[in-house]
Amino acid sequence: MPIIQVIGGGLAGTEAAWQIARAGVPVILYEMRPNKISPAHYSEELAELVCSNSFGAMSADRASGLLHEELRRLGSIIIQTADKNSVPAGGALAVDRKSFSHDLTSILTENPLITLKRLEISKIPSEGIIILATGPLTTPSLARDLQKFTGMDYLSFFDAASPIIVRDSIDYDIVFLASRYDKGEAAYLNCPFNKKQYLHFREELCQAKQIKLKGFEEKTAKFFEGCLPIEELAKRGEDTMRYGPLKPVGLFDPRLGNYRDPENTKKRPYGVVQLRQEDKNGSLWNMVGFQTNLHWGEQKRIFRLIPGLERAEFVRMGVMHRNTFINSPQLLEPTLQFKSHSTLLAAGQLVGTEGYTAATAGGWLAGTNAARLALGSNPITVPKMTMMGALFEFISSASPKYFQPMPPNFGIIPELSKKIRNKRERYQQYRDRALENLDQWILAKYQV
The missing domain is CATH 3.50.50.60 (FAD/NAD(P)-binding domain)
Known part of the structure; x- marks a missing residue:
């Protein structure tokens, strides 16, 4: 055989x-x-x-x-x-x-x-x-x-991976545990932005230093739309991230009351960064939708502007690589x-x-x-x-x-x-x- x-x-x-x-x-x-x-x-x-x-x-x-x-x-x-x-x-x-x-x-x-x-x-x-x-x-x-x-x-396009954060470095006085519209088990940690915080965060993303692509990669790079780097989304418009990975719809801090209460509708964040559990023990959390090509130093500086992640400890930074098909x-x-x-x-x-x-x-x-x-x-x-x-x-x-x-x-x-x-x-x-x-x-x- x-x-x-x-x-x-x-x-x-x-x-x-x-x-x-x-x-x-x-x-x-x-x-x-x-x-x-x-x-x-x-x-x-x-x-x-x-x-x-x-x-x-x-x-x-x-x-x-x-x-x-x-x-x-x-x-x-x-x-x-x-x-x-x-x-x-x-x-x-x-x-x-x-x-x-x-x-x-x-x-x-x-x-x-x-x-x-x-x-x-x-x-x-x-x-x-x-x-x-x-x-x-x-x-x-x-x-x-x-x-x-x-x-x-x-044909080639460019793909990227999100950073991973240590649980104990997250500020739980700010971050809250919830799933969108309370569906299923509350499994995501949510970092809420107000409007001022969000606009400042976006401005820093748009101006951040990116890793320069080399040789033919720079000429042929094509981002896959389902996996765009967060800085590319930020550059596409003020609200692009809020209609994508930072979408606040259906996410409410349960400490502020029941989201179904009409009086609480104004308590919805302007934007939300979600963290998803990475390991069985829940000691590591992945930044959902935060694929990036930023320099590592820029990632640490800018991602620590996210409410609740001011002292974030990163075990893996975001990376970007060429995909071929x-x-x-x-x-x-x-x-x-x-x-x-x-x-x-x-x-x-x-x-x-x-x-x-x-x-x-x-x-x-x-x-x-x-x-x-x-x-x-x-x-x-x-x-x-x-x-x-x-x-x-x-x-x-x-x-x-x-x-x-x-x-x-x-x-x-x-x-x-x-x-x-x-x-x-x-x-x-x-x-x-x-x-x-x-x-x-x-x-x-x-x-x-």
Whole structure:
């Protein structure tokens, strides 16, 4: 039986390797860390989360939540481990990133069918079944080889990670614990601005010193709209942050009374910075939506202008890095096989999907299909009515000219037979139809 090679030990590569071994096929998983460190990673663990610790909304009537549930039913090791290592985050699936990655590393290294090799791969192997899961930080040498293989230029955009703060350095006389409109468990720490504080904070952000991009990066930088640095949002207008990550709607300090009381409506902050729990013990908190490219000294100075964070202790500053993805509509089948080379597959953000859960889904599909190729079976596609199936149908059939990274969303799923105006009810119908289709497909086509 051939040994499958998976290049990249991120979410997609980890999931792919596990699904291959689960099918009874031996696999070599290549991860270059710690021999070579990327500009965004901090450890040598597999599936390290380099940006947020959140996988998105948990509810299955939300796009990310539906993809979570589909992956649970398909036996995803990433989602299973995320559930095990979850931390309070309101309606989101967030994890203790350290224990999450540590558990996955242990699980894979203990599997006798998985061989983990700490080695940088600079060229696509010429023989065998290969999965490229090198993610948004594909090394320049491998990127050049992939460019030569495809004969195409790369598309790239810039992504950034938020700072993390120590709990004991937060001023709880100012900061309050609450979730928007009191929905779910009160899981976010909220730092309230009045108007004067907010305008001063925005002014300082707009004037702050940023890390200068170098070489071709400066010419080709393109920010992904779903992950804009906070200073870029600040420059777009006085109220842009207040309609984005600093949105105050539905957030009230419970110490000031019941937000439903009409007399208390004026007590709503002008803007709010939210902090989300980063680890199980609640000792670390992530600044939600505060991706940034500011110099570290500027980050400390300006972010300590946020009410309640005047003495904030940062364990990780915000960082920014280049992301790379291929033009999948021209290159890939919905099975994630390259059109020109059926034994070469790709998965993760490299293929132009956006977000942790989408990367996991790509790893599941690429790993499953690689194993099927090794066993002499035909590759599969997931039903288009599911979030997973719709996502990979989209990236393999979108317009190549305007192709951009795509997160899970209900806009890519085929429309319902009956139009439903109420958005919540419509999303629930999408959910029910997707999970019904998936369950039927599992029973009929793919036994897990």
